[in-house]
Amino acid sequence: MKYIQVIMITCLFATVMLVLQSSESVKSFIQYTKQHSANVPATSPFHMDNPSAIKVNSGLGKLQDQTAMLQEKIMLEADKRRIAPINAQLDRVWKAIPGYNGVEVDVEKSLALTLERQTPGQLHLIMREVPPAIGLEQLGSHPIYKGNPNKPMVSLMINVAWGEQYLPKMLSILEKENVRATFFFDGSWLKKNIPTAQIIKDKGHELSNHAYSHKNMSQISRDQAYQEIFKTQQLLEKELGVVNVLFAPPSGDFNQATVDIARQQKLKTILWTLDTVDWQKPSPSTIVNKISARIEPGSLVLMHPTSSSSEALERMIKVIKNKGLQLGTVSEVISSDRIPKVESAEQ
Template sequence: MNRKKVALVFFCMILVFVLGQFTGIHAFVDGGGRQDRGQDAFGRFADSRGEGELLAKIKEEAAKRRIEPVDAVVDRVWRAIPGYNGLEVDIESTYQKARLKPEGTEIEYVYKEIKPKINLDDLGAHPIYRGNPNKPMVAFMINVAWGNEYIVPMLDTLDEAKVKATFFFDGSWLKKNADIALEIQKRGHQLENHAYSHPNMSQLDDSRARLEISKTKDVLKEKLGVDNRWFAPPSGDFNDRTVRLAAEQGLKTVLWTVDTIDWRKPPAETIISRISSKVEPGSLILMHPTASSRDALKGMIQVIRKKGLQLGTVDETLSSDRVVLPGS
């Protein structure tokens, strides 16, 4: 390389260095060693557009609007209680939407959920009686071992109200009544495990207790293609061993918060009144396909909704996902 070429290369290097100092590139590169390079570039972009004030306003408001997640816990009375997601403003998405709108337009905040550090799966094998009390959702648990004549009318009421329930099937009933179970499934309801022959689970030895759960789990898969997740002990009879044996098969043991006591054949008004006085966020409501529950179902849905609560499946109610109420 001759001297002219060397001089030209050296001159170009000097020129790049000088331009870098004047245009701020050097400072930007130096700042790249910080923990949050993306945020640094984001802030510089805002300043270059004269929109730093908008970004600062969004950040300030985001701090006020943040809702911390609630961890799942093992309660002395209610045993395992699921967690509930928190909420925070997605600052970058909110800013990008806001900067495209005319100045002075109200900012439309974009949110994202924050997962709890401790979830239901982290708690181990414990019975579950309710959802998180911060979550404005409740679920109908419909245990099915008899009462075929009332099932379709109850399904029609649920359809009319656009409500999905969770049906827990006795395995021996399911084997004989797969056509009815398929109709329940076709209407979009959740289908789960209620043992095979409606025994008192606490009185069985390990082998029989395990078989009661596994046989119904297998029938749910065979007849309906359902991968079972929840186990409801018949008559609410269980012990710690029952919960452990269910957990060994990948199932969580779920009971109820509020009982309709519909097997006593009370008037519909009695059931509706009981639900109205006892239901609260996170409640799991036990019922069966009976004439009493058939007649009370529409009124139950109405009083639950008047309390500002949504109706979901057991799966939805016990998840940590947040509920968005109309108008919120």
């Protein structure tokens, strides 16, 4: 039995020295060796009082010191690199503004990786995102007009109740520019155009709810408002397999009851930061100039499938990209995820 214990201790030592997964592994091994040394014959080279064992123990002590020193260096670097998360908040004008994740060094994983690679003079740091203490859900029932201003991303929100003849051109431009937008569908339009909506979904865009019959939500009863949202939600789910989480009220008309009813159906009420006002048939240049002058991080840009917007779309996208902003879906813009995303990878 004692011989087996000796073999087990030897194998454990070899495993720890090869893998070096973390400082805790080394500490545990030393503790285990000390605890079991009493069961090993004094003449054995593995007994803790044997000169050979003393050398091994000394080597492990040095390794432990090295681990502690590396951990201290990583913690100092972590203090320099930490960016605090930003809480979601209520604004007097913009209402619910999403939070934004912070970023920090994962000290434990960074230490394990640095020990494993043993690169002289180099720390191998693993970063991770840190969510804010207060998120959108904790703010209660409020509309959202924009993403967090610290997030360099904007979204094109395309409300569709008519104008399907302009959709092919817009989809082609979005695909060419590698942009995913959010399409808010009027339910009565959607019911007649499921194949078109399926094409939009297949191209990777986000599909969302724009009520059913384009009524002013503040002017109808609670029951009617519920049904306006619910009927379109059912179409999205049953006909297209979409799990939708957003609702854009027709014409931007709503009251607190509208927001509450949407929240009851697990939907966030979405308005816009910038309006192309394309239903008034402005020139494409007018739209592009407006976007160029007023676009900023977190903006939600409202448009429709119209001649004006379809002609302006490509230039709009280029203007936005030239300002160093990424384009994503509304859900991506209002999430707290960082841009660019912090992966759990070496920095």
